[in-house]
Amino acid sequence: MRPHFLRDLLLTVAVLAAIPLLISNSYIFDVVIRIGLAAVAVIGLNILMGLAGQISIGHAAFVAGAAYTSAILTSVYHWPTIAAIPVSVAAMTVLALLLAAPMLRLNGHALTIATLGLGLIVQIVLVNEVAWTGGPDGLATAPLTIGSLAINTDMRWYAVVATVLLIAMTLSRNLDRSAAGRALRTVRDSEIAAAAAGIDTYWLKVRAFVVAAAFAGIAGALSGHYTGFITPDMTSFLKNVELATMVVVGGRGSTLGAVLGAVLLTALPELLGGYADYEMIAFGLILMMTMIFLPNGIVPSIATKLQALKYTRGSDAKANAARNPQFDEAVRWTEGGQ
């Protein structure tokens, strides 16, 4: 595992370093930075949805929560942004822990409904507490500065986001390959079996929920300072479903899938261009079609295909796979952590 880990890390660094060399236009830069920020939140949500198998359509609440907390700390209390961001992320982590303790007693659809409620309620709070949040009109945010260095160019923002993304990806892959990662997968596949194997399933799910909220918080606080303006729309139903869609389309349980999901679904509205009204229709269709035709998501499906090619030689490989349905199962077993 170790050599793979180092190889993946170096590869990721190389790709992230190469991207700005290919971009000359500030519009594309903007899209890439927003993809990076979304990817951080999606990587976190993937730990809850992909690894632990608990569906949340409420984690955009933590994205918005951190963005607002950081914005209020900087503009009302004149904190430096570099101090406000970690504090707002910590605030979201504590909030998530307090919420997760009762919420993770729920399972399946009841949990999903509760997370839907969470997203809606945070939106209601943001709309109603006008004195703090500016209400439906939103709030202007301070620009990010690190020490005396103002993060005010595309390149500097890219560097910040790429660094955070690299850390997020590394942490997520690390978790995936650790004992905790395997325990989470066991909870996903069968909670009863996991409990029988001595795993404290409730506490493990709470931790996954909190970690996902922390990642969402980092993404949210940074996005707030990046866009310069935030509205309660950050935790609308559409935004919440968008996050979940990114996890599902890329592939539940795969870090690379989470990033790919963020790339595809952040780029999609840009490609739709003037047809932004069709965003909801497109997201809904993509979500349904993925679940029907590619239930494992893009990255795991491709990985399975590649493994199948690797483990079979000669022309009878395909016939072999077709004859023996257990073959697919075996491939899935050998897949391990991608």
Add this chain to the structure above:
Amino acid sequence: MSTFLQYLFSGLTVGSIYALSGLGFTIVYNARGVVNFAQGDFLMLGGMVTATLVPLGWPLPAAISVAILITVVCAALLQRFAIAPAGKADPVSLIIITIGASIFIQGIAQNVMGRNQHIVPSFSGDTPVHFLGASLLPQSLWAMGGAAALVAGITWFFRGSLVGKGMQAMAINADAARLMGIKTGSMLLLAFCLSGFIGAVAGVLAAPITTTVYDIGLSLGLKGFVGATLGGLGNGFGAVVGGLLLGIMEAMIAGYVSPAYKDAVPFVLIIVIMLVMPQGLFGSRLKDRV
């Protein structure tokens, strides 16, 4: 006293809508074991289509009929083209599919009928009826009466008709029902149509009171589900009682505490219910099966 009665009436009015919303959830949940996140959007369609047709000069009854028909077709399409092709997918995948369906329906509604609030005229005027010092709008009577009639009709369907009994048999054990010659595929389709029908009627009854907008299905659906959970998920009678109770609680909180935060009631409630009595008021105790 009259203030309390006023809140109680408004609670029973919205509670009737939540009861119908919860009943729709229950029928699909029993038939397919899936919580249909698009259930609330059936309510939205009922209200929105009516609200779109009436200003075009359609008479109210015709507009309502078409709205109900469109919603039922929508529900049938959902089962036929999104739920059925997923085959034996796990509940998590089915939940995600219905979330996709929900946002898809909202997207279509937003594009075809606009993003604005829509108004449906009250069925029989806006002159309030006075009762023990509280005033009651005729539309509230329509909502309560309509819900009562629909619940009675559904009860007869499941208890008295052969098709309804077949559907119940399928809910109890789909394999055994199939062996007895019940066409489970058609039954599933019928269950979705029925939930669409109930949803559309509830949406039409609610629209003159709440006004309607493309994403109103979210909160109506959420509350219907919480009501059904309160009553015991899977129990139709429980869904109705739970919906009414939720409506009353919400009206009391809005009246005596804070109207802005009444929408927080169901969220807090669902967590409390699941912690204190996961089987709800009338549900049977469920055990996870390995």
